[in-house]
Amino acid sequence: MRLYFFREAWRSFRKHSGIAYTAIFSLAATLTLCGLFLLLAHNAQVALRLIGDRREMVVYLRDDVTTEQRDALVARLAELYGGATYVSKQQAWDEFAQQVGDPQLLESVDQNPLPASLRVRLRPELLNFPAMQQAAKQVSEFPEVEDVRYGGEWVRRLDELSAMFEAGALAVGLVVALAIVFVIYNTLRLTVLARRHQVEIMSRLGATDRFIATPFVIEAVAEALVAALLALGILLGLQQAFMRQVVSVVFLSLPWVAGFVVAAMVLAWLAAMLALSRVLRAVGS
Amino acid sequence: MITFEHVTKRYGERLALDSVSWHMDEGECVVFLGHSGAGKTTLLRLVTHETHPTAGTVTVGTFRGPRLARAKRALLRRTLGIIYEDFRLLNDRTVFENVALAVRITGRFVDAEVVPRVLYALEEAGLQQKQGAFPSELSAGERQRAAIARAIVNRPAVILADEPTGALERHSAGEVVALLKRIHAEGAALLLVTTRPGVAEAMGGRILRLDDGRLAGEGAPPATAAATTATVTAAARATLAQAPPSAGAASTTVAEPPGGASAMPPPGPAGPAPGAAPGGAP
Known part of the structure; x- marks a missing residue:
């Protein structure tokens, strides 16, 4: 049939x-x-x-943060927001130097002004503007943290x-x-x-x-x-x-x-x- | 089996049937005789639920009511075998496929079961040699016999025939009448409508006369009594002689009205007993 x-x-x-x-x-x-x-x-x-994969939050640390405090912060951030990578003052300077590329300009700076930082690779569910905004606000309230950057406007447009x-x-x-x-x-x-x-x-x-x-x-x-x-x-x-x-x-x-x-x-x-x-x-x- | 209780049917202002009541039993043969426009086709359309009564009740078997649901209406039509004046065959299919369609529609048989049923019906209609032909390759009489094969293939309890000889010349009309009588003799009830008194009488059943939508009486009109009883033409004799050897002894003497020069075939060959296996059917 x-x-x-x-x-x-x-x-x-x-x-x-x-x-x-x-x-x-x-x-x-x-x-x-x-x-x-x-x-x-x-x-x-x-x-x-x-592009979204590259969205990350940069947490600048105070200069007086000890290694123990830093490690505790890394563990806390990993638990709450995602894996964090430590970038020392020297590493930050090296990266900056590489980007600038002009030795004369770099020599004019007496002392490394860049702070040490933690680069937090946010978990997928946090890869949106409101979640990132809230995360940044929370992290900025930690005593070890000097400042938090996450490219808010750029993330919002994305x-x-x-x-x-x-x-x-x-x-x-x-x-x-x-x-x-x-x-x-x-x-x-x-x-x-x-x-x-x-x-x-x-x-x-x-x-x-x-x-x-x-x-x-x-x-x-x-x-x-x-x-x-x-x-x-x-x-x-x-x-x-x-x-x-x-x-x-x-x-x-x-x-x-x-x-x-x-x-x-x-x-x-x-x-x-x-x-x-x-x-x-x-x-x- | 079929009962009409005070059935009236109007098409707008036109009255097609006016409080008609009648009844037919299982296995009975009833012929409605009437002129064109007397309401005969409307009566059949009411039986098949192609249209609904304006008033009154139509009962067909266990189906009763003014308006059946579409699924029930389909079920009702599968219990009937319908033959039309214009055959209503599908021209893009062979005779076999036309008849097989009626079997497939029942949804009860697989492909392997369809073939023997179709061949049996074709043999009864004397069309086994034409099963591969398309309707356009057949004569009018053969087309009507194909339509009859399609009507009987599911062994319905009732055969409805709407002017089955209307489009046929005398010889083919005789063949069709003989075939219908044989089917009736096998046990099927037959409800036939016709304008031809000769055909009505030849069927040998109860004749009900319809006139302008009203039942005008029972029996053939007086004019027919004086009609010339037709004799069998040589052509019809030859054709009927080719019918299956098991064909029944149904008598087909057709009386024509005065002035009619036609001659219908007389007794056809003996038909098979109900349920008898056809010779040569696979």
Whole structure:
């Protein structure tokens, strides 16, 4: 019986190939646009993750802090916020010297003015502006601490950018979802109306709505699958061309690819069920 | 089996059926005879729940009520075998596939079980040689026999026939009447509507006359009594002789109204006993 439904879906596809190809190419175009944005969002996410990894809090120590006090502070910070690395006054000067690079300028400074510090690599859950702000405030109240820096404005902007990408992806996702539903809905209406005679006969022979609808649903889901694979092929081609010509762009990861295909198929299924529930009531009296 | 209790059906202002009451039992043959527009097709559409009564109650087996849910309506239709004047075959499928569709719709059989059932029905309709043909490759009579095979393939308790000979010339009409009589003789109830008194009489069942949506009486109209009883044409004789050897002895003497020059086939060959296995069916 299951084989029968697949045969019927294939028969419908062949008989109304014009409608079917129109649906596939419309869906492929929609999904390609969606995929382009996903690719952009994915690459932005990867970039933000890399930048986010470098977010750290620098805790400047008072000059009179003893080694014991410093070690206790390192342990406390590691426990509360993340692993801390000690940078001595000399190390800080060496880094500064390397960055400045001009020996004459460095010689004009009599004494090393840089304080020793602890660089705290914050835990992932603290990598956002409000959490970092609060952490900095708490750490600055420790008696051993002279000052705390964490690039607040920069972190805030990074968070805003990340939120903007997420909102954009959601908006584009919603628009594409609606487009998929619209395309499948209308394609199936056309297909069923083109086969009105058959649907009427089946209904009069006692076919249930489910029996009549199943081949149409299979056809819609298969069209969405083909369209999604076509769109992924186009995106892969674009990514390869872009990588060769312009700049390194990573392709969607496997979970994203799977999600993309499954989402297209699920949306097609939903649209098909919606269209058929309405059109069968009109046709199969 | 089927009961109409004061059933009225209106299409807007037009009255199609006016407080019609009748009943048919299991295995009975009832023929509604009436002119075009008398309400015959509406009556069948009420039985199949393609339309709903404006007033009154229609009962078909255990299905009773003015408006059945879609799933129940599908279930009801699976208990019926329906034959239309215009055949209603799917032109992009072979005869075998058209008949098999009715079996698959029941959802009770796997693919391997579908084939013998279809072949059995095709053999009964005398179409086993045409199972691979498309409807467009068949004559009108063969198309109607394919539709009959589709109607009987699930062994329904009732066969509904809406002017089954309406689109057929005399010879094919005779074949179809003979086939329907044979199916009825095997035990199926038969509800047939027709405009042709000759066909109504040839069926040999109870005749109810419909006139402008009202029951006008029982039995053939007086004019038919004086009709010429048609004799079997040589062509019909030859065709019926090719029917399955187990075909029954149902009599098919069709009377035509005065002036009708047609001749319907007489007794068809003997039909198989109910439930008998067809010769040559796999």
